[in-house]
Amino acid sequence: MFKYFKKKREKKQEILHRVKTDKAKRKERKQEIAALPGTERKAEIKGDKLSRKKQKQQRKEELKTSSRKERRAAKKDARMYRKLKNRPVRFAGWSVLAALLLVIVVTVGPTVASVVGNLSGKHITIDTTSEEADEARAAADQVSEEIADEGLVLLKNDNDSLPLEDEKINVFGSTAFTFKYGGGGSGASDLSRAVNLFDALADAGIDYNEDLYDYYAGLPELEESVGNTDAGIVQVFKGMVSSDEAAGEPDVSDEAIDQAKAYSENAMIIVQSEGVEASDISDNQLKLSDEMDRLIEKVTDNFSNVTIVVNAGNTLELGFVEAYPSIQSVIWTGTPGPLGTRSLAEALSGELNPSGRITDTYAYDTESSPASENFGDYKYDNLDKAYLNYEEGIYVGYRYYETFYEGDEEGYNQAVQFPFGHGLSYTTFDWNIVDQELDNDSIELEVEVTNTGEVAGKDVVQLYYSAPYTPGGIEKSAINLVSFEKTGSLEPGESEVLTISYDTRDMASYDISDENYILENGTYEIKLGRNVHEIDDTLDFEIAEDIVYQTDTDTGTEYENRFTESENELTVLSRNDWEGTYPSDQNDSKVASDKVIERVQGHEYNDDVEMPETGAENGLLLEDLKGLDYDDPLWDEFLDQLTVDQMIDYVTEGAYHTREIDEHGIPNTVLMDGPAGFSFFGFKQVEAGAYPTEIVVASTWNKELAYEMGDMIGQEAKAYGIHGWYAPALNIHRSPLGGRNFEYMSEDPVLNGMIGAGMAKGAQDQGVTVFMKHFIMNEQETNARSGLLVWSDEQTMREIHLRPFEMAVKEAGVTGAMSSFSYIDGKWANPALLNGMLRDEWGFQGVVSSDAVFGFMEAPQAVTSGNDLMLDVLTAPDQKQRLEEAHEEHPEAITAGLRNSMHNSLYTTLKTHISN
Template identity: 40%
Template sequence: MLEINMDDVIAVIQSIQSELIAIAAFLVLAIVVTAAVNKHTVANQAVRKLTHSTSWVVVGIAAIVSVTMMLTGPLNSMITMATATKHELSAETIDKTNQLAVDIEREGITLLQNNGNMLPLAAGNINVFGWASTNPIYGGTGSGALSDAYDTTSLLDGLHDAGYKTNDELTKFYTDYRTERGVIAVTSADWTLPEPPASTYTDTLIDNAKSFSDTAMVVIGRVGGEGLDLPTDMNKDGVTYNDNSSDYKDFPEGAHYLELSQSEKDMIDLVTSNFDNVVLVYNGANAFEFGFLNDYPQIKSVLWAPHPGQAGFEALGEVLTGKVNPSGRTADTFVDDLTQSPNWNNFGAFQYDNVQEFEIESARGVRSPKFVNYVEGIYVGYRFYETAADEGLIDYDDTVRYPFGYGLSYTTFDQQMGDVTYADGKVSFDVTVTNTGDTAGKDVVEVYYNPPYTNGGIEKSAANLVAYEKTDELAPGASQTVSIEFDDDDMASYDYQHAKAYVLERGDYRISINENSHDEIDSATVNVPTTITYDSDDNTHNGDQTVATNVFDDAEGDVTYLSRANHFANYDEATAAPTDYSMPYDVKATFYNNGNYDPTKFDNADDEMPTTGAKNGLRLIDLRGADYDDAKWDQLLDQLTFDEMDNVIANGGYQNAAIKSIGKIRLSDVDGPAALKDNFTGVSSIGLPANIALACSWNKDLARQYGETIGDMAHEMQVSGWYAPSINNHRSAFGGRNFEYFSEDPVLTAGLATEQVLGAADRGVYAFTKHFALNEQETERNGQLCTWSNEQAIREIYLRPFEEVVKSGAGKPQAIMGAFNYIGNTYASAHVGLNKTVLRDEWGFKGMVETDYFSGTNYGYQTADQAIRGYTDIMLASTETTNHVTDHSATSVIAMRRAAHNILYTAVNSWRYSDGEPADPTPAWRIAMIVADVVLGVALAGLEALAIVRFVKRRKAAATAPAAVTD
């Protein structure tokens, strides 16, 4: 999603250019007439003055008509949303939401290191070093930005509230240095990390700090947001960064954003040379390089404090004092050298060199197709590192700093795995968790499977999270039994090369409970006696309504994918940077953007034109609670006209447009992901912690509360749809939106996102689960980015969270937001295989699919005609662009009817229709416009009448005047 930016401004101007041209033309014409009809060319004064008056009255009328057409046409939706009644949150809801934010951060803060049990640390004096301590990261930027309308608990506030006294002299030193960090916006960023050079710390400042306390905290912060990925090279052209000193570069050539800057290193050197007890707090969403810890034994403890929202920092002080026992677990793998990640050479956008015919002129210059290759296949995150270690490709201990699912506690736990049973397609067992320490705390049960692998066969990871549960808080000595159950087809692999179906191969599957992805606690073996191929209607995978078979052959491309065969023998070849930058000719043949897409080429001559404009007397409310396939839907849809369908399809930006003839009111859909943010009225809810914090909690109950709280706030704000949750994958640590995406693991993501969606749905709010699909980077996301991946990776990694969310609410109204990128050579929101075959046919999705922000003129490839034929229903457009359906054929109207059905089905089952048909008063601005039009119209008519009266008087005076006397 995008905030209002220059693209919006340009799109608005483009949408009203016809009316502006009309006004300008009449104005020029009036000037020409005025100049032409002067005393030199028209001697008759009465005619001259009448002509002058009438020409300017005509200009006034043209202006009124043109402005009215602008307001009721292209600007209608935008003005209606901007002038909507502002609904604020109640104090009770704000307090409740803040408390949930603290609860999430309490469990999201992750203890990564605690040498010598430095933590917990009794409240008292503490020195807090690092400029980020005075300007920490609360959330991401772009659509994930938080509102400044609410009080925010700062990092230092959280320490103070826990009883710590911080060194005010240090705080002043940092705020005097700089009060704001660089702006990270949707289309531009200043990545500067303000950090005073070590040379600016005076001896007095350090001596006073040592006298104040013998304990130090160091805070390191990193920010990310929508529109831009984190820089993989801080010295690359286009990266804005201002060094903190003229004596050195903060980042040498080739350095990236997720390692320490030179100023940070110097500051840590200074702190550790003066303090023996140091705790490091990393405040960021993206996995950071912590290899430097080897050089600093003084850094005893390390805490990861992901984006806490507006109240979550309250938890940091509680964790430090031990009032709260940390129970967070990493949602990503932390490695010491991110440049050695298998995706390092293939993250970002690569420019095709032979696509001149697809270049598009836009407001931001020429846009040309790019590509990115998901070369690592299924080996994403820990799946690669665990498998590569098993195959001898890497030394695990030298590569991985903190495994996926890793986190320490102030107490100890024992997990006992009960007998594992495998019957009727289900694997089940109990895990008894006992707190064996002396401090109350929570533990996480992580269940993995290691499948049998045949060299050269279906690709399989040696470690796969399959289930997880978090315990209640257990007192010392207390136990809790956690029941684990999952279907055997959760361990199936997708064979896209041979069976072209999901396959559960025969053999031994090791089922283990782990401390994390690497460290096993206990295990058992489950034997699958016979290979099961899920390729028939009575034997589908994971409850699919139709058999899942290859749909994304068109997305595989000419790419060498990483294979486990022969101990990852093709690693160097597969993970190398691209060398071929040409789009193949067969791909070109079916590549479409606004320059070459013609909807009439795809019309079906056998399609019959549906009924429109019928008088069946149904209202939308009559269909509330009706099945999606209820016959009444056809009767209601018959009533709609082409223009009514087009209006609700085209104008879906931050709203769901009204259809007065059937009692369909305008509904408000707003940005997320950690809040509700109305970009037009300016009203926002208070912000919860980002999804990365929720992911580190591993707590499904908190995720359900998250969704419920969003729903409660939506009621008070009169909001129906929530543009969230965002469930794309942390394919790379440098993903700009990793703060709002959950994890590198699809199963962890799926479990938490499902609860969020169900929690919101319980309140009648439809969540737009996004971005569907393969939107793992921000770089050139809306620049015709062709994303190439194989079907196994697409299904097992990137679609898995969406699948679980959809199936958890099977048959109920839902919403999905598409992605900007192309899948293979097809725009994601026009990919029939994705939006129909997989989403609707296989998974049974019922509801509406919306594009991501729609700016067809600026982006050059979005058009409503293609989208509706690709089973997308509604355009997230707030201005007039290519969002209207232009093809009036039977094929097109059938697609429009289907889209309208999906939109209306979702809308009528939202909470706004729970008490009957809601009122839909005429917007105040329309009433004001009508009044103004009438007043101005009467005034202009009066002026013209006055001009005519004066003309008549002048004619009469001229007729009775004596003739001039001449010699």
């Protein structure tokens, strides 16, 4: 297998050279054509197109006469060529830095003051120095460590090599000195209390080879790395300009190896990835570098018990662990927060028994999923926008692998190394279904879990279902996660009965043709799984006749297709024709239709609305509305008092706070990032509790622990004077290449929804507005901040990408949302999404903020489409001017939109602890 990966890497380098050479030729040719007169230029462009068409046809003819093996190899090379040509480029992130600098340089007066003030965090008026704040951080650290403990995943443990019998270890590699506690950007957190890996080992009673430590610490390559970390905007910019190759690794001398062999037979190597907001990961960064290859080969040749630690928020290729028999164990830490090194050390010593489960499928080839075919840099020829086609449909992550390889165990085992939900323990558990109730309303199982091993531990019971599928009918995955529960710590011989239940309609599929959800008649298999592929028990549940759901169960709103305005046609992957529908970027139409262009560039203002009253003197203060329903008539009297100027200022200055309007009793509120603990994305450091990133929170598979984290976030918020939290992030891991995968939870919407709802409810129960984000389909960083048109079909959107947000609304009652950068169905701040789906269908009552504002995001479109606040760090004065100009042209529409935004924002403010 090692030779296979080496050969594949060499082929990739060869094709990458071709890509770069061809790119240089195209650039040179473009310059030649640009220098020609207009008539000659058109003729040359047309001639080049005909030439390319002839060459393509010639290649097709040549392939017809080739052997089958040659054709397959040629197709594989062509596919790799396309991927490399269109892959995300981290250096493209400079555009964000350039945009920032450009704004600061070319603007004057109040705009510069606004930018500098926003980046410096001058308006973030919080107090983190009180005794109450100290107590909250101390409690947060306890929860953080508990999450890191339970999020640790034991992927492999041959011969019970862990915990270590001889508690002495050699730690190889520079990566031990650059441990990844979290990711970069808004998902970063306060690492001022981070525990050094070597200190954690010592605290756990594990002796590490100090001579080997000194050898690495003295290397010139590591002098600047030891003990240094970046955060916030600095970390993002560094990530943008870093290489898209896997990190290198200094060589280790033979003398150091000999000394280490005399010290212990135990060795540990950490493998990492570099996840950061604003740039995606390259596929090369998910593989070992040549230098790391050599290190692993050298270490495994000399030590009998090697542990690989996966310290990454992205899914790495780990096939190499099977090439070396001496790699006895693999532990996944993810990006586990500042105290995660303790969890790792305690797992090595045996003080901690791992109980986490991975939240993604670990495939041998990270590019083998269909979503990887449409991930990268795609731009229209006739529209200044990038696009992304979600042609994989519902077959994301395990839904693809389990369905495509259904009935082909050999093929599955060659493709998948560790299935979704996989995780081992130092003990063993038996399951027994002691009770069951299955009917058309609900499914409920009682499962007795017994620790049959010799040490205490926790277990996770995963519940899946398989629905009847008709070829050519509604698309259905062969298996779907529907619920899960986790035990407490069970001593040897101890048992616990878990109750796992869900609504039967949760197994329904969305039928695009009839615009409803349906449970088709047939046999539904209810499956208890150790992971998605290892099923412990199966129950059959019969549905005699189709059950059709035409309205939302909570609001009674009739279902309808809401995202069909574009003329963009996708070939969506179908299990009825894998080969014929498998995604490919080769056939993309890079010409946007006139209707698409019109939707992107145009905006409809409803000038038929009645002009709201403004500037009335009704003598009401905001506190007079405390406890009133959203639709209470007194809201109209209060909102009548606001002037247009007051409302414009309020919605345009919504970056990390909302402004005070003293005469109406409207207080200033503070809104803060981030999903791993409060942080500020500018240049201001915030001392706050710091947690593992969301992928680790989800890997605990512990809903109660997620609630506890949210609850602690809420307690901190009250101690500091914070009222809103830009979290949790509920987007899925569509591809292993996603730059923010550390900040998101998993490839599965139900796991995201359940963990995310727990986090959200915990914070909201403390009176903190939770801004679930990024609503929706923000799974790629490349081109996101220039406005990315995302195309998908409605079933995929509802069942995969909308599902976790819907669960957060309905199960946690969230009162805040952050819209994404994405153009959904051709519209940024799409009213069908923000009003039709979110508010009308799901019953959401609250405020929607934009994500950080870039040039394509304009306030007039936002406030008339359901987006209430502009998180504008750079251009708030420009947004104010746009609204003033739009108000002159569309006074009724803009005034009504501003009024709705104020209503949503202020209603939400009264739900926070500020009103107490």
